[in-house]
Amino acid sequence: MDDFIAARSQMALSLGFHIIFSCIGMVMPFFMAVAHYYWLRTDNIVYKNVTKAWSKGVAIFFATGAVSGTVLSFELGLLWPEFMKHAGPIFGMPFSLEGTAFFIEAIALGFFLYGWDRFNKWFHWFTGVIVGVSGLASGILVVAANAWMNSPAGFDFVNGQYINIDPIEAMFNDAWFSQALHMTIAAFVATGFAVAGVHALMILRGQNVLFHTKSFTIAAIFGCVAAILQPLSGDISAKDVALRQPAKLAAMEAHFHTEKSAPLIVGGIPDEKNKKVDYAIKLPGFLSFLAHGDFESEVTGLDKIPDENQPPVAITHYAFQIMVGMGMAMMLVAILYFLALWKKKNWLTSPWLLKLFVAATPLGFIAVEAGWTVTEVGRQPWIIHNVMRTADAVTPMPGIAYSFYLFSAVYVSLAIIVIFMLYRQIKMVGTLYDKPE
Template sequence: MLDAALLSRIQFAFTISYHIIFPTLTIGMAVYLATMEGLWLKTGREIYLRQARFWQKPFAITFGMGVVSGVVLSYEFGTNFSRFSEIVGPVLSPLLSYEVLTAFFLEAGFLGIMLFGWKKVSPKVHFAATLIVAVGTLLSAFWILAANSWLHTPAGYTIVDGQFHPESWLEIIFNPSFPYRYFHMVFASLLSSSLLIAGVHAYYLMRGKHREFAKVGLSFAMWALMVLAPVQILVGDMHGLNVLEHQPVKLAAMEGIWETHSGVGLRLFAVPDQENATNHYEVVLPNVASLVLTHEADGEIQGLDAVPADERPPVAVVFYGFRLMVGLGLLMLALGALGAYARWKGRLYDHPLLLRFSVAMIPAGVIATLAGWYVVEVGRQPWLVQGLVRTMDVVSPLPAEQVATSLALFVVVYTLLFGTYIYFMRKLVRKGPDSGGAGEKNSVTSSEDLLPVTLNPDYHGREGESAEGISTALNKSGQEG
């Protein structure tokens, strides 16, 4: 028998999983574009401009995919979870409206200037547009995470006739889990984009193509990984402590702890058995979980037995998702450390293991983000609003066959869209950046777009003419005059 409620939840999980891939990448790519363009303005070096012009194309495709896939989610609230908006609308609707008014309008309003304004506006105005788009992506994450975090740790509300009403917007926005979840998500986005950028430039170096261009991108990405990976681990640890305080059942599922007890070990591996409330084939480090979470080797941690069986999340999904996320995070840390070692040895651009490792890690950031999202969202089930509203209570009474049909259509259409996205991304990567430098026609920009810079050896004119060549031509012209 088909279950309409389960199918609706699977459909929403599928569509939001597809959508989250694209904002995860656009946040980091927007920051990278603003950084490269800012460096170009500061130094006048064309290599930074080429970075910005190349990466804005993958950014544009990814941004467009994010917009298209995100529109569907708001409709699903009304079609598949009809009572959701009725119950929490007074709290969540303004937050989502702020996201549109302050973030999406910024992104949409200045995206056109960023993509098509290279020869229409001055370099400083163009940089301002790029910077505003980057700020818009961060603002969008701010409001979305504020709304989503409120569902996990509701605050600043009152309930009137079964409906949530705001009492303190400050408490609603900055609810107890929001700061940790926001920074954890932002760093995940920056890491995901850094891995993509590192992998693409490593691919060029392995193929011996666009070497000078690739050196700049790989070097920047390795600096980012070296800093971001350990910071993300620290933020993740703080987020875990927050989960322990406010959502102990979710944390028990993450660690596979069925019984409340002291001196809890860290389970490196296990096979959770939800029906019998136990684990099989455990590999445990004694007392380590208590030491990490309570800072005491014999500290007590609440287990899943603290709540009835019908209030426990699907433990296997949460347990394995958490380990996948942490495992990929450790690989990111290892990649950053290997990059630092290769740089120290002077082999950053020709270290075979580093280059192959970088290419292999291209999808790791997105996969880790999805795994973390499953941990967060599946871990709060069966609750929609933690401890107050069950997910099953807001599901629309739809025929199961209709939901199954729409789910199948989403799978087919989104698979085709994702295939198209990968095709065009590969096409852009294989084509590479616009050519530039001495002896090559530079189609990157027109002469009026370039910054007024002094004649130095790093400057090249519209036709790739060096500063020395310009000086020679000027001297010859003066002698003939």
């Protein structure tokens, strides 16, 4: 493994690991706040127990996310010094604000965890809400920085120099809204289905059914609402990518030839050598509609992109197909769940519906990982779109492969520890919260 591939692999590993904890950190506090609110309004002790149990999970994920996020900050400077040299002064503002949001989140979480029976009950609840709001703001600000890499703004690039820097324009670049919206909803989908799936499994096992039923309902409603909304944000994102990054859209759809009434490709195996897709289902005109809102519009293919500027097609295409496939599967589960709430109440306790949620537990995070693969791999060979190539930004220091192996071992160890802690926490729920205090 050469140093360039090692640097990209280490960054991908770090991002892929951290994004899971970021999503949970953005969303779980809202679940917690809803359960807490129900306890304050109804005085039902089960909701208090749910709140306390979830708060311990939030603390575990917050600590792990803080560690992995700090590592990412160092990696940006150590692995990509040329990128940070030029980009840092331009898009540093969202990172600085993200740090502020992180500190607010940490303080609010401390207040919440240790504020039971010490604060006014509504102030205590409010600190939990602040944990969620600041976590959500933190995630959006980081996405704004990534969006800048896809849609650089806030500077003029003249004779290799970055001049006339405007950090505000850089932060609110053309891609930030669509990316932030899509990522935020994705976080709610992934976390909602993951949490609901765990509680559905406990219900099927007959463990502390009342506790897990209340927990399942809160998580499922959040996840299912987000799953219904996600295709709308996906449509906004697709149209935005078609406008700003036609090469990425072409790679996502393995769209090799520029044409009008372009078909939407479902599945298939891209053949980059012969510029075609085998075994695909083609929906005539639907790619034109997805990209431009018109079934007759022309969609730019990879034939209009110089070979040296084309992203890897197969990886981008497969990742996009996985993301969409997982999203559609969760949307189907969401429709069934809302149908159960509206018309088929007996379905809510049916094992088959709970088993669907158990099966869907990992789908949201698989979709998130696939979506970030589309975003990052689809931008290649650029680290700053159409401005700086990834190969020009990597560190000249040798031995990056060994760093990648070391970090891989660290992340695997950390993942095992987190899984063990969560497993213990889930098992403890059955003994600590099986009866009123």
